[in-house]
Amino acid sequence: MSVKLTTRQVGDVTVVDAVGRITLGEGASTFRDTIRDLAAGGHKKLLLNLAEISYIDSSGIGELVSGFTTVANQGGVVKLLNLTKRVQDLLQITKLYTVFEVHDDEAKAVQSFK
Amino acid sequence: MADQKGMEAHTLEHVLESTLESVDGAEETVLKEAEHLGFDEDDLHKIGISLRECMVNAVVHGNRYNRRKKVHLKVIRTADCLTIVVGDEGDGFDPAALPDPLAGENLLRGSGRGVMLMQAFMDEFQISKREPQGTEVKMVKCKAKTE
Numbered sequence: 149m150s151v152k153l154t155t156r157q158v159g160d161v162t163v164v165d166a167v168g169r170i171t172l173g174e175g176a177s178t179f180r181d182t183i184r185d186l187a188a189g190g191h192k193k194l195l196l197n198l199a200e201i202s203y204i205d206s207s208g209i210g211e212l213v214s215g216f217t218t219v220a221n222q223g224g225v226v227k228l229l230n231l232t233k234r235v236q237d238l239l240q241i242t243k244l245y246t247v248f249e250v251h252d253d254e255a256k257a258v259q260s261f262k
Numbered sequence: 263m264a265d266q267k268g269m270e271a272h273t274l275e276h277v278l279e280s281t282l283e284s285v286d287g288a289e290e291t292v293l294k295e296a297e298h299l300g301f302d303e304d305d306l307h308k309i310g311i312s313l314r315e316c317m318v319n320a321v322v323h324g325n326r327y328n329r330r331k332k333v334h335l336k337v338i339r340t341a342d343c344l345t346i347v348v349g350d351e352g353d354g355f356d357p358a359a360l361p362d363p364l365a366g367e368n369l370l371r372g373s374g375r376g377v378m379l380m381q382a383f384m385d386e387f388q389i390s391k392r393e394p395q396g397t398e399v400k401m402v403k404c405k406a407k408t409e
Contacts, residue, residue: 241379
């Protein structure tokens with residue numbers, strides 16, 4: 149299974165619910181295209197809900213970072229929500245915990261954009 | 263060849279096409295061997311992701327998807343350890359020249375983290391020149407010793 153991304157609005161925050169695997173190939177390109185489309189559509193507050201992401205490889209991590217910079221370059225912010233232990237470990241190993249703001253409560257995460 | 267417990271090593275060798283489908287197939291093959299050896303879920307994940315990173319490097323960066331070039335996969339299972347050897351037929355590279363993905367100036371790069379993940383997740387990790395051409399990566403993961 150590749151990745152399935154669903155977006156919903158909570159106030160002015162766009163929540164992206166991701167399910168599946170973000171790996172080189174279809175998963176990473178679907179993720180990249182979705183984030184770019186959202187950024188191009190003027191969505192400046194993105195909250196990526198990764199609770200249902202079972203697997204992410206270095207290409208997937210690369211897409212997270214690229215998404216972060218793409219949105220930031222347009223004056224927006226990307227934050228992460230509900231990381232699994234495995235994704236948390238990956239962010240620790242790659243030091244990306246220092247880059248991303250990570251939340252485990254959606255309501256508080258949405259509030260943090262205010 | 264027998265290991266320290268006297269168990270015969272079980273060896274698989276495959277010659278694979280330089281495609282992303284080969285990455286999926288190799289992952290399936292290696293995880294089956296790892297499950298047979300009795301690794302826990304966490305280690306299976308680490309072995310799976312390391313194998314994927316290694317295969318992707320061979321297919322994408324080593325062989326550059328060239329249909330004439332193959333990826334050589336060898337898996338050796340003993341009583342306690344799994345050894346994975348992945349070779350490509352590419353031009354080779356200098357591992358020392360890889361940028362440090364943890365350096366501040368590289369943190370926001372979109373790539374370059376694969377080798378670091380393999381080193382973090384496996385017990386042994388070696389990169390060497392493959393004869394007559396290419397690069398060979400050897401990775402070993404052993405089961406945690408129980409008291």
